[in-house]
Amino acid sequence: MQPQGSVAWHRFATLADASEALAEAVAIRLRALLAGQGRASLAVPGGTTPARFLAALGSRDLAWENVTLLPTDERFVAADDEASNERMIRAQFAPLREGRVGFLSFHDHGSDIEAAAAALASELASLPPLDLVVSGMGSDGHIASLFPGEEARFEALPDSGICIAMPPGLPPRLSLSPARLAGAGWASLLVSGAQKEAVLKAASDRASPLPVDLLLGRPQGLDVYWANG
Numbered sequence: 001m002q003p004q005g006s007v008a009w010h011r012f013a014t015l016a017d018a019s020e021a022l023a024e025a026v027a028i029r030l031r032a033l034l035a036g037q038g039r040a041s042l043a044v045p046g047g048t049t050p051a052r053f054l055a056a057l058g059s060r061d062l063a064w065e066n067v068t069l070l071p072t073d074e075r076f077v078a079a080d081d082e083a084s085n086e087r088m089i090r091a092q093f094a095p096l097r098e099g100r101v102g103f104l105s106f107h108d109h110g111s112d113i114e115a116a117a118a119a120l121a122s123e124l125a126s127l128p129p130l131d132l133v134v135s136g137m138g139s140d141g142h143i144a145s146l147f148p149g150e151e152a153r154f155e156a157l158p159d160s161g162i163c164i165a166m167p168p169g170l171p172p173r174l175s176l177s178p179a180r181l182a183g184a185g186w187a188s189l190l191v192s193g194a195q196k197e198a199v200l201k202a203a204s205d206r207a208s209p210l211p212v213d214l215l216l217g218r219p220q221g222l223d224v225y226w227a228n229g
Contacts (some may be wrong), residue, residue: 046085
């Protein structure tokens with residue numbers, strides 16, 4: 001059983017409200033980081049839930065040229081594939097679409113996934129620990145591309161910052177490692193619905209951990225932006 005860390009809940013009636021509030025929280029932290037250290041890094045999720053958040057964050061007036069953005073994970077498909085997280089992030093996040101932000105792409109590292117993971121890990125190794133992570137969560141408790149039943153395998157690997165995921169029946173994926181995700185200076189979850197709320201609240205009762213417990217158990221704490229629908 002994984003201990004639950006300090007979790008701050010921010011509750012909203014709609015996903016639009018939660019997304020706007022999260023965008024403001026991230027923007028405030030980015031401004032402070034840029035003022036204090038001159039640069040900042042931010043990992044963001046793919047999927048459909050974060051679209052409003054990314055659009056709202058991209059409208060903020062920030063020195064985006066001093067920010068490094070990267071996805072939390074990516075399907076091993078072409079960058080312009082409809083399933084690509086990068087494709088969605090580019091479509092929703094204006095600073096990336098307009099070339100105004102630094103970006104670590106998970107694409108263009110070759111057609112062999114193991115070689116691509118090694119090349120990406122080498123690039124990631126040149127970066128300091130992540131400043132900010134925004135994650136989504138599946139109803140099964142997965143985060144990024146860390147899926148239930150695989151967390152022991154991930155933990156057993158020497159940490160390179162990147163993991164390969166092979167979910168049954170789905171395209172293979174590249175994901176930030178547990179250590180990279182859990183080691184961020186500040187982390188948040190953007191989720192909606194009663195089912196996902198129940199998954200998060202059951203953390204202390206689980207006999208076997210879910211991937212999301214990596215974030216729930218962070219000693220640095222976790223901010224949950226939850227929408228009723």
